[in-house]
Amino acid sequence: MIKNNESKDIFVNARSHNDWLNKDVPDQLLYELYDLMKWGPTSANCSPARIIFIKSKEAKKRLSNFLIESNLEKTMAAPVNAIIAYDKEFYEFIPKLFPHNPEAKEWFSWSEEFAETTAFRNSSLQGAYLMVVARALGLDCGPMSGFNNELVDEQFFSGTNIKSNFLCCLGYGDPSKIFMRLPRFEFDEVCKII
Numbered sequence: 001m002i003k004n005n006e007s008k009d010i011f012v013n014a015r016s017h018n019d020w021l022n023k024d025v026p027d028q029l030l031y032e033l034y035d036l037m038k039w040g041p042t043s044a045n046c047s048p049a050r051i052i053f054i055k056s057k058e059a060k061k062r063l064s065n066f067l068i069e070s071n072l073e074k075t076m077a078a079p080v081n082a083i084i085a086y087d088k089e090f091y092e093f094i095p096k097l098f099p100h101n102p103e104a105k106e107w108f109s110w111s112e113e114f115a116e117t118t119a120f121r122n123s124s125l126q127g128a129y130l131m132v133v134a135r136a137l138g139l140d141c142g143p144m145s146g147f148n149n150e151l152v153d154e155q156f157f158s159g160t161n162i163k164s165n166f167l168c169c170l171g172y173g174d175p176s177k178i179f180m181r182l183p184r185f186e187f188d189e190v191c192k193i194i
């Protein structure tokens with residue numbers, strides 16, 4: 001059940017976490033997380049994200065070899081490391097996901113480059129949905145792109161069309177270890193109403 005759905009808690013009070021309390025994240029909560037985030041919109045409902053939730057020591061060790069040094073300790077300390085990835089051939093599932101117009105498959109499959117751009121765009125959105133839902137469920141997040149994507153792909157997605165996008169640690173963060181809050185742009189610096 002969603003603990004709170006206040007946007008202030010999800011965007012203002014929630015922070016990116018760097019250390020983690022020794023508190024398990026039950027598998028059931030990960031199912032609940034996915035069952036909510038899956039409803040977030042994607043192009044033609046293409047849903048290209050593929051996610052591995054790493055919990056075991058063995059799989060963490062496999063991941064550890066490919067992280068930049070400054071991300072190693074915090075990643076290993078987190079109860080869950082989610083690899084948010086995307087299927088480059090997501091369009092094969094269009095007949096299931098967009099059944100009223102299965103021909104939509106060709107909107108994406110005509111160009112490998114366009115398909116990958118679409119997969120990357122929509123899996124990034126789905127990764128953001130994951131973080132928003134995780135926070136709404138009372139979890140903390142530690143998103144990370146400081147790792148070697150090619151080596152992670154070889155290790156976890158060998159022989160598939162799946163490519164890693166970014167990682168997100170999940171768990172219950174240690175609030176004493178968060179970094180200084182960084183500035184954000186004001187509306188007038190980056191937005192226009194025309």
Ligand SMILES: Cc1cc2nc3c(=O)[nH]c(=O)nc-3n(C[C@H](O)[C@H](O)[C@H](O)COP(=O)(O)O)c2cc1C
Pocket residue numbers: 014015016017071143144145146147166178179181182
């Ligand atoms: C896609 C993405 C990649 C990131 N990569 C890293 C990373 O490799 N290492 C790290 O320590 N923080 C990483 N961060 C965390 C950001 O630095 C952090 O979210 C940002 O400074 C805002 O912090 P705040 O949420 O506490 O305000 C990443 C965040 C995102 C969304």
